[in-house]
Amino acid sequence: MRILIRNGTVVTSEGKQAADVLVDGERIVAVIARPGPDAGLTDQAAAALVAFGAEETIDATGKWVIPGAIDAHTHMELPFGGTYAKDTFESGSRAAAFGGTTTIVDFAVQPKERSLQEGLDTWMKKAEGNAVVDYGFHMIMSDVNPESLKEMDRIVDQGVPSFKLFTAYPGVFLSDDGRILRAMQQSGKNGGLILMHAENGPAIDVIAEDNFLAGKTDPYYHGVSRYAVFEAEATNRVIRLSEAAGVPVYIVHLSSRDALDQVRAARDRGSKTFAETCPQYLFLSLDDMGNGFEGAKFVCSPPLRPKEHQEDLWNGLIKDDLQVVATDHCPFDFHGQKDLGIGDFRKVPNGLPAVEDRVDLVHDGGVVGGRITPERWIEIVSTAPAKIFGLYPRKGTIAVGSDADIVVYDPNRDRTISAKTHHMDVDYSCYEGRVVKGASDVVMSRGTVIVKDGEFVGPRGHGRFLRRDRADWVRKN
Numbered sequence: 001m002r003i004l005i006r007n008g009t010v011v012t013s014e015g016k017q018a019a020d021v022l023v024d025g026e027r028i029v030a031v032i033a034r035p036g037p038d039a040g041l042t043d044q045a046a047a048a049l050v051a052f053g054a055e056e057t058i059d060a061t062g063k064w065v066i067p068g069a070i071d072a073h074t075h076m077e078l079p080f081g082g083t084y085a086k087d088t089f090e091s092g093s094r095a096a097a098f099g100g101t102t103t104i105v106d107f108a109v110q111p112k113e114r115s116l117q118e119g120l121d122t123w124m125k126k127a128e129g130n131a132v133v134d135y136g137f138h139m140i141m142s143d144v145n146p147e148s149l150k151e152m153d154r155i156v157d158q159g160v161p162s163f164k165l166f167t168a169y170p171g172v173f174l175s176d177d178g179r180i181l182r183a184m185q186q187s188g189k190n191g192g193l194i195l196m197h198a199e200n201g202p203a204i205d206v207i208a209e210d211n212f213l214a215g216k217t218d219p220y221y222h223g224v225s226r227y228a229v230f231e232a233e234a235t236n237r238v239i240r241l242s243e244a245a246g247v248p249v250y251i252v253h254l255s256s257r258d259a260l261d262q263v264r265a266a267r268d269r270g271s272k273t274f275a276e277t278c279p280q281y282l283f284l285s286l287d288d289m290g291n292g293f294e295g296a297k298f299v300c301s302p303p304l305r306p307k308e309h310q311e312d313l314w315n316g317l318i319k320d321d322l323q324v325v326a327t328d329h330c331p332f333d334f335h336g337q338k339d340l341g342i343g344d345f346r347k348v349p350n351g352l353p354a355v356e357d358r359v360d361l362v363h364d365g366g367v368v369g370g371r372i373t374p375e376r377w378i379e380i381v382s383t384a385p386a387k388i389f390g391l392y393p394r395k396g397t398i399a400v401g402s403d404a405d406i407v408v409y410d411p412n413r414d415r416t417i418s419a420k421t422h423h424m425d426v427d428y429s430c431y432e433g434r435v436v437k438g439a440s441d442v443v444m445s446r447g448t449v450i451v452k453d454g455e456f457v458g459p460r461g462h463g464r465f466l467r468r469d470r471a472d473w474v475r476k477n
């Protein structure tokens with residue numbers, strides 16, 4: 001299919017330009033600049049367009065034409081705390097598409113005492129034929145041992161060059177410092193990247209137990225027990241381990257100014273340290289966790305912080321100490337799943353729904369809020385994750401030869417976020433009633449229009465597995 005997207009303003013991380021975009025098959029084949037926003041094409045460009053012979057034309061007058069966004073942190077169908085994250089690869093990726101996200105990178109989990117390959121194969125099966133946008137995987141290492149260390153190399157070769165380890169969740173996901181260092185050393189040999197969930201889990205469990213035994217059982221105490229200093233300590237620790245191993249490290253879901261201080265200090269001394277934050281830490285706070293058991297809707301780890309952390313995180317994004325906003329999308333119904341934790345906040349499944357709302361939230365709070373430029377917004381939600389995770393320039397930009405993952409974005413349309421209208425398979429929204437400015441009009445994945453006029457119009461199982469490149473970009477930047 002040959003598609004012409006005309007009269008829009010192309011926005012990438014590099015700049016803004018009045019331009020028409022030509023798509024042939026799955027790729028972008030031309031970006032034709034116009035002299036100005038209201039100007040027509042030159043005669044030469046007009047002749048080229050006629051020769052192209054578009055079969056479909058999308059009018060983007062007054063709209064932005066942006067690269068499809070990349071959510072580098074999702075958990076579809078994740079088993080957690082005796083239940084499963086509710087979105088499947090089908091429902092979750094469809095919701096992502098509605099929100100302008102055309103690539104997700106999910107987490108395959110190594111089952112304890114089993115191989116990495118077994119975990120990867122399991123997640124491949126969940127996604128294949130179900131996801132409607134392209135997807136890649138990171139590998140969660142639950143069990144670092146001589147066999148799984150060797151196996152890392154073969155996982156990298158399969159296009160899964162990133163491994164997540166945890167300093168939290170003792171007995172489930174936690175790896176001790178020696179195991180983390182071993183995995184880091186191995187990533188130095190195989191060109192992979194280590195991702196860290198950095199919170200001091202054993203220390204958190206002490207405070208959580210103290211609070212529970214003192215009769216403080218509401219979800220609010222989940223937030224209170226997971227001190228920011230425990231996140232800062234673990235963040236510094238894993239950064240120091242990465243420095244010792246001489247490899248880059250990527251901190252997932254950074255939530256607090258305390259942890260950000262550690263990342264900034266590391267980058268200032270020249271470490272290859274990268275970090276993401278999530279919409280919940282920019283827009284929600286510990287205050288949302290009050291109101292009795294309602295607070296369970298906001299239970300995630302790391303937890304929501306006091307409001308005054310938010311502006312520091314925005315500053316981290318402005319100054320590039322934080323490079324990415326990803327969601328950590330991991331939805332559980334309030335009724336039937338979150339309520340496993342009635343009477344004990346430690347049993348509330350951890351995770352929030354967000355995959356559909358990230359792009360608009362960051363546009364609204366960032367660009368409309370006057371904190372960042374449209375170019376920086378694109379960088380945070382699309383280009384930087386493409387570069388860090390080995391997908392650039394196939395994804396993350398509008399350029400000749402790139403996949404035609406394109407969103408026609410209306411920066412002026414108001415949208416009210418609500419569980420009544422969202423497409424995520426979960427019975428509540430953390431942002432219920434919030435009005436954001438900016439919304440996706442048309443969403444294209446590899447040259448196929450998948451969302452238009454508020455409807456999903458793409459084929460079933462359109463998404464493909466993305467073999468990602470080794471983490472060379474983070475080693476050079």
Ligand SMILES: [Zn+2]
Nearest residue numbers: 073075252328
């Ligand atoms: Zn996560």
